[in-house]
Amino acid sequence: MDPSFKRTPRVPIETIPGTLPIASVSEDVDHAGVAAEGLKMLTSLTRENLTKESIWRDQWALTGTSRTFSGPSQVFAAWKELAATRKPDNFSLIPNTSRITASLPDSAWVQASFAFTLEGAPACLCSGFIGLVPDNAGGWKIWMLSTILETFKGYPNPDTPPPQPSASTHTNGVNGFSDEYSYDCVVVGGGMAGLSVAGRLKAMNVSSVTLERNAHIGDNWLMRYDSTKSHLPFSRTFSAEDGYFLTSSKIAQGFQRYVKTYGINVWGSSDLKTASWNAQKKLWNLQVERQNPSCTVIINTPHVVLCLGAGGQVSKMPTIPNREAFGGIVMHSKDYKSSNAWSGKNGVVVGSANTAHDVAFDMVESHLRTVTMIQRNPTALYNDFIPVEVADKIYFGLPLSISRQILLKVIRNEVDKHSERYDSLERAGFKLDRYCDPQEYISVRLGGHHIDVGAGKKITSGQIKMKSDAAIKQYTPTGLEFADGSHLDVDVIVFCTGFEGNMRESATEIFGSEVANGLEDFFGVDAEGEILGAWRRQGYPGIWYNGGTIVNARYYSRFIALQIKADLEGMPLPLYKKTPA
Template identity: 40%
Template sequence: MGDAGPQKVKRSILERLPGAFPIATVPKSVDVDAVSSTLIEALPSLSHDVLLDDAIWRDSFGLTGTMRTFYTKEHVIQNWAKLVQGHGAADFSLIKGSTRVVEISSSTAWIEAAFRFTTTESPATLCSGFLSIVSTGEAGTWKIWLIRTILENLTDHGDVDHLEPIAQQTQTGSSRLGQEPIYFDVVVVGGGQSGLATGGRLQALGVSHVVLDKNTQVGDAWGNRYESARLHTVREYSHLPFERTFGPEYDEYLGKDALSKGHREWAQKYGINIWQSTTLEQGPWDEASNTYILAINRDGIMSTISTKHVVFATGAGSQNPRMPQLPDKEMFHGTILHSADYRSAEGRQGEAGIVVGSANTGQSESITQLLASMLNKLGHDIADDMYEAGMSSVTMVQRSRTFVLPVEYIADRYHALYNARRPTELSDRMQFSGPTSINRLMAAHAFHAMARAEPERWEALERAGFRVDPYGDIQEAINIRLGGHYIDVGTSAKISKGLIKMKSGPIPIKYTETGLLFDDGSKVRADVIVWATGFNGNLRHDVEKIMGNTIAAKCEDCFGLNEEGEVLGAYKPMAQKGIWYLGGAIGHARYYSRFIALSIKADTTGQPLPVYLENQATLPE
């Protein structure tokens, strides 16, 4: 047989998404307000003349009723014209004081301006947006590169971003058991940051709802985690909706107890209707009543409630532990834990520990795939905790290269965007409204330059046996793999110094009496083995388990990206009416909960947001 030639490697969705930085500058003498106002005035009847050929428009519920990204001038014009006319979009105007120049390099800069507009058709809404405007090089000629549009509120139906504290702080969650039948417009499953944010948004809009939480008190979603658990993002990024939940009296990087306290006080302040010690057991769809009939267990008492909307806010990637099943487990004389059950290494001074790092990629249970991209912050945190507790040796097991992102890299970017001078609501719109492909370029431009400036940091890790990737893709880590990276808050230095040992490459294949045996024949001794092998983060599995195959079949997988670069399933309506997913970091919970609440509010008024699914993008392989 002849040589078939080199095999074509299929590129990932992220690699195939259109988008590139413009080659342009902004003269210091330009009147940025005048340029911005002129192009904003052109938006009602957008023409080819004012768009770059590679223009991109991303809409967050403003005109599409979901999240869509449209690429190229022709595609933007086609869909923009149809939706602006169909929604009666009008009153486009510059938001005073919003214009600024964004300069990426000496050859890449643009004007950014915020604008507002309204729609009048089914339902009437208030919206906002951003334009990114580029000089074409011709004298006085400016064109639109990026358009971002965002749903702000439903006209005359409250403010999703504002909720007054209750007059008198009381225990959250009213008891209505025994008053059959119980009906809520919305049932939110999960009382962590995603569930609290959703409950607060719904309350701000006057939508009847209840939050079901399996824990005994608000805040336990964080309070019950391992002792050294803390956020690796700055305090100003970590608030719940409506206020700055954590004042300057809190540490810059919030620990689990501070988060637990802040969430509990926030829920009490706003009187969030949350039922503790409550689990959702079953939730079939009832055709006769056009509702979901939910069987719940509250403090051991079974009851039934009905609803038209169920928000699964249990947190993608944090519910169902994934534990490899290795042979000869009964031979091991020590302690075996999944990271979900780890609390601290206190009392284990002098013992030896192994941490098998975490991977949140794929759904396979094979040991190879579970370990394919390990050592995220959880594995590092546990290893660090073991070392600080005085264990005699700590070994981390690593299968393949790990993206390490030093915390100071992201701290600078977060402090510039999330700070006491700027409202969190505005920061969120700037952070989350952009096209994925451009967000990816922005992150790589900043982080990779920083990484190139300190090669010794990475060489020291390699010498210690840690296989590091300093130039990883944060968009892939967040939106596709749900982890597989480490935000370095100090553990990397301990690895570089040999204080935490590395076992990189070989795969553990069985237990021994004293530890683990690897596929290269080597052994590592341990008194305690912690499997930080992640969780099944696909909320569709939760829907299937609780509501059955028929309903789950109409729901999307949760996380990953579609051909437009939009997250699968999460934050938006799906084919199965009334089922919603919300998960991710605190910023995701805070921002995207507003769109779920607004969509549900519109449905309760009898004027649901029209969901525009036409002209879906297809990308070349």
């Protein structure tokens, strides 16, 4: 373990530094010219080139990790030190990307995308964003800077799909069986996060195997409830005919097509049980139980990527007194499949986020006599106001504190335009976090929001009834009693109360407590606004997390693949650990 390792503290998201600039920009300004002049500043940056609100986020380009620096002193000190060794050069404006961005009447800036190279070892191709505001002397200063590692010079790009294998050479797995295998990387979990990493690794010519506990890719979706609705970000996986919100069967089919198309090496019915570190060989020895055929094998690998689900594997189930008195059905959404068998019964859903709405919607469609949603906390309601491709760039191209503030403004404006939709839900008893903080739900809570794809209308029409005015007190023989003395007769209760979200707990089961002491927690944010644990190096070598939201898993998997490739090629990214003054 790295002797200097200390687990990074998490902080409240509202405390991370970074503010929007107070500035106005004329509509007729030559924004391309302004951006081009701004890029020239980067070749010999001075403190005077930066505004007092300046902020710089680097994603694995100069710092070898994901870091955010705030204020002119920090930004200048870090840039000066890193530029001396990483040698950024060849800055060029990407055509047709400059624009005037205005989030408020008194906050505007010129923003553009650019490309550049790093000539220090390892030599890299990079991109970035620059944001500039006018100063008081008729010139411009840098307010925001973002730098992003794209790939290494002379190596494949993780964003380029791997060559499609010919039918004669494609295998999904390994021909024949032995007691011991070796791979450059082992990916644990064949869902969205795992396949994202596996595809990136294949694109960069890194040998890997993906271990999937279920028999087939996509089974983790097919075993879930039939009415799952989710949008997959792989444009090359799903066609327009599949629809925007995908059913569980469509997702499974898309995953299977992806594996077949790009020849992803997957072992189904394979479960990683334990792992131990061979310090002499610098390899992890993985003990894997396989079911087809039934055997235990060893895999030796320098890298293990854990992709165990956005919210972890352990379900959260509230403890409610007097459970033995209730004679009906009680289950967690993890075990829910369909409401078809409960037609004519009284159903209750505990929870009010995405899963709860899907289950309640399915209960109505399955003709239950009554359907009641028990809401414990206000819920954020998302809609398709922001296109996915725009949201991706806002989320990941800018410092989190900046994307957060922009999104807060956008959401407030859009919610006000559709106020009756929210008013009608509140009249029906649904408690709303109307002006929600999307980064709080995505980057910290790992859930608690709801994308309305139809259940909202069933709430406002009364088909789904709301109980949000009192907490559950106890079970009764015929249902539930609440703290306000009211009672609800019910036959079926489905708890849609989420999962334990810290992947370090799952890692402890595999690697043991000693190794887990050298691992970061999973999700939440640090003092710079960076996500804890995920995608970055740990205190132990070669252990990685990938997960979070669908877009998290897709976007950040590229950086895991890049770091693994650099390590395998003997050119690890130089890691910048300092906190500049």
